[in-house]
Amino acid sequence: MEVDKxxxxxxxxxxxxxxxxxxxxxxxxxGKLFEVSKEAAARLSTVLAGxxxxxxxDDNGTDLKQIGSEALENVVDYCNKHANSIPSAALISSSIxxxxxxxxxxxxxxxxxxxxxxxxxxFDLVEAANFLGMERLLDVTCHKISEMMKGKSxxxxxxxxxxxxxxxxxxxxxxxxxxxxxxxxx
Amino acid sequence: xxxxxxxVLGDVLALLxxxxxxxxxxxxxxxxxxxxxxxxxxxxxxxxxxxxFFVGTDMPSCPFFFRRPSSSSTARxxxxxxxxxxxxMGYDQDIAMIRGYCNGLLLLDQCVVNPxxxxxxxxxxxxxxxxxxxxxxxKECIAFEPAVSPHYRVVRLPYVPISELEGKFDGGIEWPMxxxxxxxxxxxxxxxxxxxxxxxxxxxxxxxxLGDMRQFYSPYSVSCDDAVFWHEALYVKCMNGFLIR
Numbered sequence: 517m518e519v520d521k522x523x524x525x526x527x528x529x530x531x532x533x534x535x536x537x538x539x540x541x542x543x544x545x546x547g548k549l550f551e552v553s554k555e556a557a558a559r560l561s562t563v564l565a566g567x568x569x570x571x572x573x574d575d576n577g578t579d580l581k582q583i584g585s586e587a588l589e590n591v592v593d594y595c596n597k598h599a600n601s602i603p604s605a606a607l608i609s610s611s612i613x614x615x616x617x618x619x620x621x622x623x624x625x626x627x628x629x630x631x632x633x634x635x636x637x638x639f640d641l642v643e644a645a646n647f648l649g650m651e652r653l654l655d656v657t658c659h660k661i662s663e664m665m666k667g668k669s670x671x672x673x674x675x676x677x678x679x680x681x682x683x684x685x686x687x688x689x690x691x692x693x694x695x696x697x698x699x700x701x702x
Numbered sequence: 703x704x705x706x707x708x709x710v711l712g713d714v715l716a717l718l719x720x721x722x723x724x725x726x727x728x729x730x731x732x733x734x735x736x737x738x739x740x741x742x743x744x745x746x747x748x749x750x751x752x753x754x755f756f757v758g759t760d761m762p763s764c765p766f767f768f769r770r771p772s773s774s775s776t777a778r779x780x781x782x783x784x785x786x787x788x789x790x791m792g793y794d795q796d797i798a799m800i801r802g803y804c805n806g807l808l809l810l811d812q813c814v815v816n817p818x819x820x821x822x823x824x825x826x827x828x829x830x831x832x833x834x835x836x837x838x839x840x841k842e843c844i845a846f847e848p849a850v851s852p853h854y855r856v857v858r859l860p861y862v863p864i865s866e867l868e869g870k871f872d873g874g875i876e877w878p879m880x881x882x883x884x885x886x887x888x889x890x891x892x893x894x895x896x897x898x899x900x901x902x903x904x905x906x907x908x909x910x911x912l913g914d915m916r917q918f919y920s921p922y923s924v925s926c927d928d929a930v931f932w933h934e935a936l937y938v939k940c941m942n943g944f945l946i947r
Contacts, residue, residue, distance in 0.1 A: 646710050654713065662717035670728035682730050691734070695724040695743075 543577030
């Protein structure tokens with residue numbers, strides 16, 4: 517009885533200590549550890565916010581089995597950069613004007629942040645942002661991907677995104693006919 | 703990219719302009735489904751460009767089709783044969799006057815043509831005028847909204863030619879009549895039906911009678927200039943300034 521009580525107290529103390537820390541440790545699928553600002557993680561990721569509030573953050577590294585180390589490094593990098601960046605006036609004003617949250621143009625540093633990524637890294641980051649419920653990072657990465665699609669033909673898009681064409685010749689011709697205006701430059 | 707979650711793909715597509723969306727539909731089946739599922743490509747808002755047009759004349763001949771020399775294969779197909787295929791099908795093209803048009807369909811006398819697909823359909827015989835409306839002439843309009851329904855409708859609106867305003871009709875009849883009976887053919891049901899329209903404006907609206915209409919000089923045009931089909935509603939401007947919807 518006494519022992520149990522003592523163990524409970526120890527647990528309690530550990531939790532308090534954890535709550536006092538201002539970073540959380542995240543562990544990628546391949547076992548690498550990353551430290552990220554707790555405030556930024558909670559603000560930018562609905563999933564991490566839930567885990568922090570629910571006390572399911574592990575001091576020795578919270579397992580994120582769905583995310584590889586490269587993508588997680590980018591996530592953490594983004595969170596830390598975001599924590600340091602001063603939000604522009606545009607960001608503040610647009611965040612209160614609409615509750616449907618229209619897409620806000622990426623900030624200069626966000627643009628640079630995604631521009632330096634390889635295609636694979638970008639796609640992994642999109643998935644990680646989606647998994648972690650990071651709306652802003654998802655917006656920024658989706659914006660980058662959409663930029664990569666603009667002005668391209670179906671063939672070029674398939675090449676960039678490494679997608680297999682599963683249409684027959686006839687189906688393709690039909691699609692072209694349906695929206696013929698999109699395929700002429702007059 | 704194969705593993706890009708569907709909702710992420712939707713987010714990306716939502717940022718694209720129509721031309722890119724059209725290209726994305728051609729990438730693969732999953733992408734087409736994603737574009738269509740999001741209702742992202744609003745065909746009623748698409749940029750339409752003029753690639754050719756029909757010109758009808760007062761002469762008893764088939765309408766002429768004009769197109770730009772560089773225009774698309776669809777326009778070339780239309781021009782190649784004009785409407786001569788109608789004759790092959792037993793339609794007298796001497797009476798192929800264009801009565802109306804809407805979103806790519808042409809309304810000829812008793813016949814609807816899609817020049818792009820070269821398909822045409824003869825309309826069933828017109829139904830008799832409803833009671834109290836015997837002797838009226840009819841103006842025909844066509845309404846077709848491919849984004850909403852694959853079916854078109856042909857609407858016949860009663861009117862009185864200026865030459866018959868005197869004598870034949872009671873000058874005291876209000877115009878447009880309330881209720882106003884029109885005839886509608888739907889390619890879905892393949893039948894003519896009567897539709898009853900009531901006047902929307904209240905008592906305050908100026909009443910106009912057939913007698914009053916004599917003051918208008920120009921005959922009630924039988925061309926399609928004064929009928930517009932837009933956003934699922936047909937707007938017809940009557941001679942006396944009334945708008946029928």
